[in-house]
Amino acid sequence: MLTYALRRLLIALPTLFGVVLLVFLMVRLAPGDPAVLLAGEFATPETLEAIRARYGLDRPLPEQFLLYLKALAQGDLGESAKSRRPVLEELKTYFPNTVQLASAAILVALLTGIPLGILAALRPGSGLDLAVMVLALVGVSMPVFWFGLLAILIFSVELGWFPVAGKGTLAHLVLPAITLGVNATALLARMTRGTLLEVLSQDYIRTARAKGVSERVVILKHALRNALIPVVTVAGLEFGSLLAGAVITETIFAWPGLGQLLVGSILARDYPVVQGAVLLVAFSFILVNLLVDLLYAWIDPRVRYD
Amino acid sequence: MRNVLLAFGIALLGLAWAQQRLVVAQGTDPITLDAPLAQDSPSATVVTHISETLFELTPEGRIVPLLAEGHSFSDGGKTLTIRLKRGITFHDGTPFNAEAVKFNLERFVSRELASPFAFLLSELERVEVVDPYTVRLRLKNPFAPVLAHLTHSSTAMQSPAAIQRFGAQYRDNPVGTGPYRFQAWQKGQFVDLVRNENYWGEKPPIPQVRFIPVPEGTTRVALVETGQAHVAVRIPPQDIARLQANRAIEVVRTPSLRTIYIYFNTQRPPFNDVRVRQALNHAVNKEEILQFVLGGIGRVSDAPIAPGIFGYTPVGKYEYNPQRAQELLRQAGVSTPFRVTLHCPTGRYFQDIQVCEAIQGQLRRVGVEATIQTLEWGAYLQETQRPLKDNRIQMAMLGWGTVTGDADYGLYPLFHSSQWAPGFNRSFFKNAEVDKLLAQARISTLPQGRQQLYREAMTRIWQNAPWLFLHSEVQVTAVRQEVQGFIVHPTERYLAYKARFR
Numbered sequence: 001m002l003t004y005a006l007r008r009l010l011i012a013l014p015t016l017f018g019v020v021l022l023v024f025l026m027v028r029l030a031p032g033d034p035a036v037l038l039a040g041e042f043a044t045p046e047t048l049e050a051i052r053a054r055y056g057l058d059r060p061l062p063e064q065f066l067l068y069l070k071a072l073a074q075g076d077l078g079e080s081a082k083s084r085r086p087v088l089e090e091l092k093t094y095f096p097n098t099v100q101l102a103s104a105a106i107l108v109a110l111l112t113g114i115p116l117g118i119l120a121a122l123r124p125g126s127g128l129d130l131a132v133m134v135l136a137l138v139g140v141s142m143p144v145f146w147f148g149l150l151a152i153l154i155f156s157v158e159l160g161w162f163p164v165a166g167k168g169t170l171a172h173l174v175l176p177a178i179t180l181g182v183n184a185t186a187l188l189a190r191m192t193r194g195t196l197l198e199v200l201s202q203d204y205i206r207t208a209r210a211k212g213v214s215e216r217v218v219i220l221k222h223a224l225r226n227a228l229i230p231v232v233t234v235a236g237l238e239f240g241s242l243l244a245g246a247v248i249t250e251t252i253f254a255w256p257g258l259g260q261l262l263v264g265s266i267l268a269r270d271y272p273v274v275q276g277a278v279l280l281v282a283f284s285f286i287l288v289n290l291l292v293d294l295l296y297a298w299i300d301p302r303v304r305y306d
Numbered sequence: 307m308r309n310v311l312l313a314f315g316i317a318l319l320g321l322a323w324a325q326q327r328l329v330v331a332q333g334t335d336p337i338t339l340d341a342p343l344a345q346d347s348p349s350a351t352v353v354t355h356i357s358e359t360l361f362e363l364t365p366e367g368r369i370v371p372l373l374a375e376g377h378s379f380s381d382g383g384k385t386l387t388i389r390l391k392r393g394i395t396f397h398d399g400t401p402f403n404a405e406a407v408k409f410n411l412e413r414f415v416s417r418e419l420a421s422p423f424a425f426l427l428s429e430l431e432r433v434e435v436v437d438p439y440t441v442r443l444r445l446k447n448p449f450a451p452v453l454a455h456l457t458h459s460s461t462a463m464q465s466p467a468a469i470q471r472f473g474a475q476y477r478d479n480p481v482g483t484g485p486y487r488f489q490a491w492q493k494g495q496f497v498d499l500v501r502n503e504n505y506w507g508e509k510p511p512i513p514q515v516r517f518i519p520v521p522e523g524t525t526r527v528a529l530v531e532t533g534q535a536h537v538a539v540r541i542p543p544q545d546i547a548r549l550q551a552n553r554a555i556e557v558v559r560t561p562s563l564r565t566i567y568i569y570f571n572t573q574r575p576p577f578n579d580v581r582v583r584q585a586l587n588h589a590v591n592k593e594e595i596l597q598f599v600l601g602g603i604g605r606v607s608d609a610p611i612a613p614g615i616f617g618y619t620p621v622g623k624y625e626y627n628p629q630r631a632q633e634l635l636r637q638a639g640v641s642t643p644f645r646v647t648l649h650c651p652t653g654r655y656f657q658d659i660q661v662c663e664a665i666q667g668q669l670r671r672v673g674v675e676a677t678i679q680t681l682e683w684g685a686y687l688q689e690t691q692r693p694l695k696d697n698r699i700q701m702a703m704l705g706w707g708t709v710t711g712d713a714d715y716g717l718y719p720l721f722h723s724s725q726w727a728p729g730f731n732r733s734f735f736k737n738a739e740v741d742k743l744l745a746q747a748r749i750s751t752l753p754q755g756r757q758q759l760y761r762e763a764m765t766r767i768w769q770n771a772p773w774l775f776l777h778s779e780v781q782v783t784a785v786r787q788e789v790q791g792f793i794v795h796p797t798e799r800y801l802a803y804k805a806r807f808r
Binding site: 030031033034036038039044045046047050051054082083084085090093094097149152153156157160163164165166167168251252253254256257260261263264267269 | 334335337338343417420421422424425428474477492493494495496518519520521522524525528529531532534681682683684685687688691728
């Protein structure tokens with residue numbers, strides 16, 4: 001298993017290199033002069049020149065890339081062209097907040113999506129099943145933006161239960177976590193229902209029931225354990241995409257996460273920060289994937305890696 | 307009864323405690339609190355509370371001394387002597403004096419700092435300390451707007467000791483002479499300021515101010531509605547009606563110094579003919595656009611610069627008159643329908659693309675078929691600033707904020723023929739009279755004379771119509787009723803230091 005983990009980490013390296021190269025090319029080849037955006041609309045040619053020299057924008061592209069790689073290898077992500085802070089410092093400030101929000105969101109999804117899916121699967125075709133499936137459909141297809149603003153208007157402005165926005169107490173986390181988690185909740189509910197129904201129709205379940213094992217044990221021990229294996233994978237991947245995709249939720253709730261940093265930096269053409277942030281997201285995605293695979297091997301004895 | 311009274315008392319106490327702090331919701335977090343590098347209005351807003359400039363542009367548009375005591379020009383306007391107020395110290399105890407001014411101004415124009423606003427003092431040759439409370443600015447040329455430029459928040463005075471001590475970290479530890487001192491900055495969450503108890507001027511009534519970044523407009527509105535913020539800036543138009551119905555909130559409209567226009571390439575046909583440019587000015591119904599596209603938020607232009615700027619006077623109006631437009635086009639020998647490309651940014655200015663679409667529809671009525679072309683902002687700037695021979699733009703929308711509040715900054719870069727793109731004169735406007743008037747107003751040190759020169763220059767610009775004149779922006783701010791005296795500055799800064807709770 002350890003060898004497997006190490007091998008997976010090694011495979012991740014070329015992936016990361018690909019991400020670095022791609023992001024580098026994408027931000028540089030986009031039209032528009034970054035120096036103009038950095039210096040502002042009112043800058044003189046002298047200022048522009050000074051800024052180009054400062055950030056190496058006057059050098060040829062391959063040279064810029066090599067310089068970037070070299071610095072990267074030394075753990076230096078560069079300096080934000082806009083705030084002039086080290087990129088690493090910026091990421092350290094914002095990323096933990098995104099992790100916190102995404103964790104809360106996936107927790108919401110696990111704690112509501114899976115039980116709802118189980119309830120629906122136990123009584124397929126019932127009114128409850130129908131209700132859960134309709135909710136899941138709404139949850140999957142609802143725009144996050146609309147849901148978030150609606151949540152603010154109802155639960156903060158009208159009812160006054162939760163703060164409108166920002167970070168601080170636990171109460172601040174509730175609305176953004178639900179908003180960010182709503183899609184994942186719906187997905188997990190559908191997924192759990194589907195796999196559980198499938199498992200329940202398998203021969204070994206029939207055997208267990210025939211042996212006279214209580215229904216509770218059949219469901220909890222025999223069926224659920226097997227049904228949840230693919231759900232774990234999906235939940236893991238969902239967590240990865242929540243880390244990357246919290247942008248809209250963070251914007252609505254003024255949550256100080258990576259999404260906010262990233263959007264601002266893209267608009268400002270702040271190359272070093274954009275590159276650093278995308279790299280971090282890619283890295284965490286790869287890491288989450290790896291963890292999911294390891295977890296998979298742990299809960300499903302049939303999966304073995306050599 | 308006693309319990310009720312007690313509860314009431316506690317509630318009052320709580321209220322009094324809560325009222326110690328004013329919370330302002332801005333669109334974004336500041337980027338830096340180092341004044342010369344602060345370009346965006348959230349950064350400039352926070353900086354202004356901490357660090358003060360030598361002169362101040364009042365919200366009414368007057369230039370008055372702030373850290374300066376007085377000034378005089380000599381040597382034909384090439385030397386500016388500034389006397390400083392005495393007994394002022396920075397928040398860290400460093401004395402504010404002529405040495406500090408010299409340090410700050412030299413840092414401001416230095417190439418190492420690469421301040422985007424260094425051009426404001428590009429005429430500065432050197433700074434001399436005459437005595438501890440007098441500095442002399444030697445200029446390369448006589449330059450009347452220099453006082454206005456010294457009101458710009460990027461030229462604010464910051465403690466030399468702190469700048470040296472903190473080095474690159476200064477941006478997170480700003481030290482000025484202002485009414486508030488910096489307390490804490492939790493990135494992406496808040497910037498906290500506390501009252502400077504040793505302030506040399508009138509102390510602010512509210513002891514603490516907190517700026518919070520809230521990118522989504524509707525969320526900012528909700529914060530003010532629930533009382534979690536006292537002020538929300540840049541209210542989205544669709545929320546205005548709802549706020550106006552709320553008696554706890556006042557919706558404040560303040561003119562901005564930013565003007566929105568569509569310029570023509572005046573060197574290429576058909577727009578090298580002044581009649582075609584005038585025709586398009588008559589063909590567009592600007593009042594209608596203001597009413598129906600901007601929701602009444604804005605002000606139809608009657609000069610190339612906005613009111614509130616030194617040198618502004620209304621110089622004319624292009625009546626909406628499609629017949630007149632068609633007649634002018636005929637006289638110019640333009641056969642309709644004629645096709646033209648209109649470049650337009652998306653999301654850069656308030657309702658920008660919607661305004662362009664409305665103009666497209668109105669132009670169609672006089673036989674002008676405009677195709678709208680949009681580009682991402684970075685690419686857009688690059689296209690508009692190409693020199694004449696590579697420039698493919700026929701007409702394009704841009705906005706200009708006259709941040710110094712002086713007509714020179716709003717006119718010289720945009721209309722003087724020495725400023726052709728890649729400078730800011732993107733219409734390639736060239737008029738000998740206007741050139742002469744703008745150059746004269748630059749060196750004339752008498753305010754009265756400058757006013758007159760600008761009036762004449764603007765009248766000529768207006769008649770020559772290098773632009774399709776549109777409107778100037780208006781800032782919409784929501785302020786809770788319990789707050790009084792909060793200032794929305796025309797330079798798009800928001801000032802809390804005269805605010806008080808009712």
